[in-house]
Structures are given as C-alpha cells and as structure tokens.
Amino acid sequence: MRASRHAAPASLPIGSDADLAWVRQQVRQAAAELGFGLVQQTKLVTAASELARNTLVHGGGGHVEITPLNTGPSPGLRLAFVDAGPGIRDLDQAMTDGYTSGGGLGLGMSGSKRLVHEFEVDSRPGEGTTVTVTAWATVVPPARPGS
C-alpha cells in the first residue's frame, strides 16, 4: 500500500478564477501521483477545468471533492463538483454540444463527458447540482466471452 498525502479525499473551494487554476493544479498532481499518463492527465484536468468553471459561473460557486480510488484493478480519480445554485432545468439540453446558457461555447458538459470514463449529474431545481466524474489510469479491457 502506497503512502500518499492524496490518499484521503480533499475538498477545494471554487469561488474565483484563481480557484479554478488551483483546482487544475491539484487534479493534475493527484492524477500524476496515481500513475495517470500524460494524455489521461491532460484530459482529466481539462474536464475538471470545464466543470469547475460551470460550478463557478452557473452554480454561483461551490467546491470540488477529489477522491483517489486505489481499490480497483486500476487506480482512478473521482471528482465531485458541488454547488447550491439554481440547478439545471433541462439536463438533456445541457448535455447537448453547442447548447449554452452562459455565453460560452456550450462544450463544458458534453465535452467533459467525453474526456472521462464515468459521468453522473445530480441536479435539483432550486437546490443545486453535483457533477461526479471518474477517470481510470488504465482501462482494463472487458473479459472476452468464454475466457
């Protein structure tokens, strides 16, 4: 068992664009320590940047929980972006390429979903939104039938 100061979940505030930069750095460091390759790191940090900006711009700020996953066959990193903002009224619409409510390019949600392995949205109108994403350092191919 590797000792790591990232073994426990870390919570970082998202309240300014300086916080976004800090989140990117911390996600990069956590992913590197878990053995993510450069491309995987870049994809995950980019997704984190998109989602943290959503938390800031659409959710009115919030926080991200960074949880290293060391129990499976491959190390992974789970990021939960939590805000107490207005919530997402139409999730299907929010997940569509090019749809934007905030003056961006509309790629934040749909694009970051493509950059991670698992993507989950829990949003309640008036209560807030939690977007949870998980990426694995290496993806184990599914077992062949019959083997």
Place this chain on the structure above:
Amino acid sequence: MTGPSGNGPAGFGPPIAGPSGAGPMGGHGFTVPVLRLGDILLVTLQGELHDGMAEQLQQDITERIAHTRVTGVVIDISGVDIVDSFLGRVLAEIAAGAGLLAARTVLAGMRPAVAITLVELGLTLAGLRTALDVERAMEMLTAGEQDGGSP
C-alpha cells in the same frame, strides 16, 4: 516559471502583468511576454492562465496590433498544459480580432496531449492557423508577406 519581466530590449514594450497575491497562488505573479519582432507580435503563454488574465491578454494584443500596425501574430502555447473551451474561445477570438485589423495569427507549439484532448472536447479551432513551433510560424507569416498576402 521564468518570464522576462521588464528586462527585454528597448521597444519591445512591457509584458502584461498578471494579478499577484490573489487566491491560493498568492505571491506567485506571472507575466505574458508580448514581443514585437519586425512586423510580427510574438506572444508567449506559459503555465496557468487565469480566465481574467486571458481576457486581458485579448484586449492587450488587439490594441497592440492597432498601435504597432504589425501584420502577423504568433501565439506560442508550447508552455501551456491544458487548453479548455474558455482559453480556446479566447484564442479564436484573438485571431478573429487580429483578422479584422489586417493581421494574421498563427498558433504555435501545441502539445500533442492538448491536441488530442481538444479534439475529444469537440473544440477543433477550425480556421485558426497552426504551426509546430515558433520558427515555422514566423516562416508562414513572412512567406505570406512576400506573396503579397494570404493565398
């Protein structure tokens, strides 16, 4: 993080100063060097670029183009770890603004991991000229001049 700060040759203008002492990166100021080389502005992006900083850069570059009457802009992103949709949009808008001011923009030195990620993100920056490094970007811009403009 080594950025030239006010020690460039005369006439190159001051680098754009970032906000320092704010947030968790407090005290860790950064600069975006903008150098004028003949008819070309060379902008070197490095490390973490805050959103507000990117927008400030857009304004500054556009004003510099108008004042200096350069005909080309090279944006070197070889020192940039990630390009998300926000920075991608700013880069595309810098190029579009430069185009309206009769200057051509070339994005130089994108890291392979960034290129892979941008395609998956869905941001291909169509219409933005790219070069593998600054040298080739400068060649593209000066070659275009000799031909009397873009093809």
